[in-house]
Amino acid sequence: MKLLFLNGPNLNMLGIREPDIYGTQTYTGLEQFIRGFCRELGITCELFQSNHEGELVDAIQAAYGRVDGIVINPAAYTHTSVAILDALKAVSLPAVEVHLSDVSAREPFRQVSYAGMACCKTYAGHGFAGYRMAAEHLLALKNGVIGGAEE
Numbered sequence: 001m002k003l004l005f006l007n008g009p010n011l012n013m014l015g016i017r018e019p020d021i022y023g024t025q026t027y028t029g030l031e032q033f034i035r036g037f038c039r040e041l042g043i044t045c046e047l048f049q050s051n052h053e054g055e056l057v058d059a060i061q062a063a064y065g066r067v068d069g070i071v072i073n074p075a076a077y078t079h080t081s082v083a084i085l086d087a088l089k090a091v092s093l094p095a096v097e098v099h100l101s102d103v104s105a106r107e108p109f110r111q112v113s114y115a116g117m118a119c120c121k122t123y124a125g126h127g128f129a130g131y132r133m134a135a136e137h138l139l140a141l142k143n144g145v146i147g148g149a150e151e
Contacts, residue, residue, distance in 0.1 A: 001042070001142055002067045003135055005034055006059055007049040008075030014100075021101050023127060030128055037132045041139060053077055053084065060087040069138040070095040071131060074115040078103070081114055088118035094141055096134035099124040 007027075010017055015026035025033075031047055038045040046067065048059045056077065063070060070093055077084055078099070088095050097116045102125030104111065116122050121137050123130035140146045 001069075001139055002044040002046070003038070003138060004059065004063045004067045004070045005045055005047045005131065006056060006070060006072040006074075007047075008056060008073060008077045009051040011073060011075055012049055012051070023100065025128065030131070033128045034131055034135075038135065041135060043135060043139065045135075053081055056081075057083050057087045060084065060091055063093060064091040067093065068142055069093055071098055071134040071138070072096070072115060072119070073098045073100070073131075074113075078113045078115050085114040085118050088115060094138055095119045096137055097122040097124075098130040098134050100127055100130065101125060 011030070012027050014022055014030060015024050027049065034045060034047060050056050050059070056074070060070065070088070072088070072095055074081060074084055074097070078097070095118060097113060097119040099122070104124060113122070120141070121134070123133045126133060137146070
């Protein structure tokens with residue numbers, strides 16, 4: 001199984017940006033965490049982070065026919081990007097949305113997730129562990145352990 005892990009704006013600032021919300025671990029630490037559990041689970045992974053919406057859309061489109069699923073933390077684009085929603089819908093790959101913080105307990109504008117409308121599952125508020133939970137969900141989906149529409 002091959003997964004694309006996409007991270008949106010400001011995630012490159014982990015460890016510096018609002019550590020009371022996002023923690024003190026760095027983006028490099030997140031990359032190491034993802035690579036580590038992917039090795040453990042037998043998953044090939046690609047990681048991509050951008051502060052630019054169009055680059056994220058390009059990465060989603062480039063994933064078509066190359067990966068089995070997408071784990072996406074669209075960050076601030078979660079609440080604004082119809083373009084990312086449309087790209088996820090266009091490639092029709094199973095996708096899982098991840099947020100480090102519990103967005104449902106934050107500001108009202110964070111309650112809407114456009115990207116989530118194209119995802120089969122969302123994990124929020126689990127920190128780095130949410131990425132592993134997302135990968136395990138996609139692995140179970142691929143292996144037929146769970147159905148695509150049940151979540």
